[in-house]
Amino acid sequence: MIYFDNAATTYPKPREVINEINKAFTLYGANPGRSGHDMSMNTALAVYSARETLNTFFDGYGSEYVSFTSNCTGSLNMAIKGILESGDHVIISSLEHNSVLRPVIKLAEQKKITFSVFAVTHNEEETLFNLKKEIKDNTKLIITTAVSNVFGDILPLENIGRIARENNILFMVDGAQGAGVIPIKMKQMGINCLCIPGHKSLYGPMGIGAILHDGCIKETIIEGGTGTESFNFNQPLAFPERLESGTLNVPAVCGLKKGVEITSSYGVNNIFGDESELMELMFNELSGIRNIILYKNEYNRKTQAPLIAFNVKNMHSEEVSAFLNSNSVAVRGGFHCSPLAHKTYGTELIGAVRVSPSRFNTKKDVKYVINLLQKIAKNKNV
Amino acid sequence: MIYFDNAATTYPKPREVINEINKAFTLYGANPGRSGHDMSMNTALAVYSARETLNTFFDGYGSEYVSFTSNCTGSLNMAIKGILESGDHVIISSLEHNSVLRPVIKLAEQKKITFSVFAVTHNEEETLFNLKKEIKDNTKLIITTAVSNVFGDILPLENIGRIARENNILFMVDGAQGAGVIPIKMKQMGINCLCIPGHKSLYGPMGIGAILHDGCIKETIIEGGTGTESFNFNQPLAFPERLESGTLNVPAVCGLKKGVEITSSYGVNNIFGDESELMELMFNELSGIRNIILYKNEYNRKTQAPLIAFNVKNMHSEEVSAFLNSNSVAVRGGFHCSPLAHKTYGTELIGAVRVSPSRFNTKKDVKYVINLLQKIAKNKNV
Numbered sequence: 001m002i003y004f005d006n007a008a009t010t011y012p013k014p015r016e017v018i019n020e021i022n023k024a025f026t027l028y029g030a031n032p033g034r035s036g037h038d039m040s041m042n043t044a045l046a047v048y049s050a051r052e053t054l055n056t057f058f059d060g061y062g063s064e065y066v067s068f069t070s071n072c073t074g075s076l077n078m079a080i081k082g083i084l085e086s087g088d089h090v091i092i093s094s095l096e097h098n099s100v101l102r103p104v105i106k107l108a109e110q111k112k113i114t115f116s117v118f119a120v121t122h123n124e125e126e127t128l129f130n131l132k133k134e135i136k137d138n139t140k141l142i143i144t145t146a147v148s149n150v151f152g153d154i155l156p157l158e159n160i161g162r163i164a165r166e167n168n169i170l171f172m173v174d175g176a177q178g179a180g181v182i183p184i185k186m187k188q189m190g191i192n193c194l195c196i197p198g199h200k201s202l203y204g205p206m207g208i209g210a211i212l213h214d215g216c217i218k219e220t221i222i223e224g225g226t227g228t229e230s231f232n233f234n235q236p237l238a239f240p241e242r243l244e245s246g247t248l249n250v251p252a253v254c255g256l257k258k259g260v261e262i263t264s265s266y267g268v269n270n271i272f273g274d275e276s277e278l279m280e281l282m283f284n285e286l287s288g289i290r291n292i293i294l295y296k297n298e299y300n301r302k303t304q305a306p307l308i309a310f311n312v313k314n315m316h317s318e319e320v321s322a323f324l325n326s327n328s329v330a331v332r333g334g335f336h337c338s339p340l341a342h343k344t345y346g347t348e349l350i351g352a353v354r355v356s357p358s359r360f361n362t363k364k365d366v367k368y369v370i371n372l373l374q375k376i377a378k379n380k381n382v
Numbered sequence: 383m384i385y386f387d388n389a390a391t392t393y394p395k396p397r398e399v400i401n402e403i404n405k406a407f408t409l410y411g412a413n414p415g416r417s418g419h420d421m422s423m424n425t426a427l428a429v430y431s432a433r434e435t436l437n438t439f440f441d442g443y444g445s446e447y448v449s450f451t452s453n454c455t456g457s458l459n460m461a462i463k464g465i466l467e468s469g470d471h472v473i474i475s476s477l478e479h480n481s482v483l484r485p486v487i488k489l490a491e492q493k494k495i496t497f498s499v500f501a502v503t504h505n506e507e508e509t510l511f512n513l514k515k516e517i518k519d520n521t522k523l524i525i526t527t528a529v530s531n532v533f534g535d536i537l538p539l540e541n542i543g544r545i546a547r548e549n550n551i552l553f554m555v556d557g558a559q560g561a562g563v564i565p566i567k568m569k570q571m572g573i574n575c576l577c578i579p580g581h582k583s584l585y586g587p588m589g590i591g592a593i594l595h596d597g598c599i600k601e602t603i604i605e606g607g608t609g610t611e612s613f614n615f616n617q618p619l620a621f622p623e624r625l626e627s628g629t630l631n632v633p634a635v636c637g638l639k640k641g642v643e644i645t646s647s648y649g650v651n652n653i654f655g656d657e658s659e660l661m662e663l664m665f666n667e668l669s670g671i672r673n674i675i676l677y678k679n680e681y682n683r684k685t686q687a688p689l690i691a692f693n694v695k696n697m698h699s700e701e702v703s704a705f706l707n708s709n710s711v712a713v714r715g716g717f718h719c720s721p722l723a724h725k726t727y728g729t730e731l732i733g734a735v736r737v738s739p740s741r742f743n744t745k746k747d748v749k750y751v752i753n754l755l756q757k758i759a760k761n762k763n764v
Contacts, residue, residue, distance in 0.1 A: 001420070001421065005422070008412065008422070011412060012407070025587070030387060030390065030393060031588075035715070036704060037387065039712055070451070070452030074452065077603070097606075098607040102606055102627075103606065105615045106602075197628075197629065207630075207631025207634050208631075220488075221604070224458065224459065224719075230718065230720070230721055233483060234491075246454060247390075247454075249588050249590075250588050252631070252634075322418060330420070331417070332419075337606075338612070
């Protein structure tokens, strides 16, 4: 199988990550922060060390402001509902995933908050202008994805962060597709809160995510045992425990740490370069195939993360992905939990075929897929 | 190391469980329910099969009413906040963990609900009388743990379920310490909602929990991409997706399934019998040691799950556990995230030393610990 569905989850995971997870089952098999015996303490140290790794990698506000969650959606819900208070206004981009859209719309339907959507276009100045237009007196938060999960657009994080700071507004980034592929530096980019998954381009396992923040998260949506302040009937105020109730996913924390180390050691810019080379090749080849619809005029590495969405004329995207699957190629067709993004690009009816590489894909993989698409698109003359 | 901290998390995990997790990294490495390619579909089937396993094991209301979460605390928060509405009254037991207590107290402090606590005593009739006393017209829910995480008391689930049903009240069980150790049969016991961790006596890994319910959960605290109804701006109503936003922890789901299969195949009653034999031996030996404080008059298998809490006169529980640790025995001392339970047993000041076995402990382990405790207690004459 040629696996090009890495934006859903990277596959395979690096051998080092799986080894680390297995090591954790043996060495860090106790519950961290609960008991005082050696294995529990060693487990807690391993978890703390993973906080440090993430904090350094994302230029965060300190290891105590790195809390582990179950996935990026969990992180986003905890962060959005932990920051927004009654009467607040929030601005989100037109490329947000349902993991941002659904919690925001729920709060709005409960009449707790109001929200605006700013349109992301191919012109950065226009995008920033669209954003600024939506700022109101009660705007507390701007939320944008780092990278569109459907079309790969990179958002101008640093400039959005500057606008947020100038207007005394908090800036939250959904790193689901960006973390590990483009550099995300919180302090440098003025990001107050970053939500990430472990299992995508950081090459960790499923079942782990994180919230990195600067202390802007006040409220909790999940309370419970934290191993601290047992006799406090309220959720402790101290981070990271405040956002970590119940037993942590220790093996996955260890696996994620290793994944970040690997990513960091090879270099995000190198990963971006390698994957962009593959996707640029694919884009250029696809451009030459009649009946293929691409949603960008050119492949621009400045604004394009290495993933491509396309369609074949007169075919539903699910048909195309099923055809590829029958030829041992795994991609995602249909809709991608991002209704606004599909509206932005006019693909609400047929969805889009998404090809998303990892560092394990090769030019040979790209050529194999191109060859298949040439065959199918040829039969779709219109 | 002799590991007697299995109530915090079981260690080691069975080899079969770890093998299954590793198999999942290879065979079920795609995102289930997102894409249509073969590996994604096979992964979805593996997850569905785990739902069936849990549903059967706990005599649940159907596989679609088994949702996977990150841990038991996550399950409890989703269930409590998903059931209770403004104006409701809830009754909880005096042995509840902070994973129940903190969310309930938070809702009460927000003036959304009111709650009462019923005292669990060593007399079942008295316990049930205490419960019935607290029922009000607006009581919607009774929540009890299956087993006290500190003192091992087994709650009379079937009779509580009967009282709940007779009064048209929902019954939720915190299975953190009970699942896999005592039989929990939802339909038979009249349990509407059961929250479980994967990593304790079901021998799964950390990072996975589940909610089993009969459809009584209406509201959500986490919304996001479910892979379904992409263009619905609201969280889909259908279970299990309604309670499963974002990517599932597939390897842990597979590991938990294997853990439940192992438990089921050996038999919960056999596990209970084996572990009770160890704890009864320990209880009887401890009873004979001067200066050891036990919190039960006798070891009664009808009301006692296989774990023991004790103290040594004139010592803090943390001192005792540190002494055991220095002799390569892992137990938990101090407080156990259960302030009400410590108040019930009068151990708010010194906490308690908890010895909790798994199926991997032996009589030799028990004797080793007894021998150590004899030494330390002898020096504590009062």
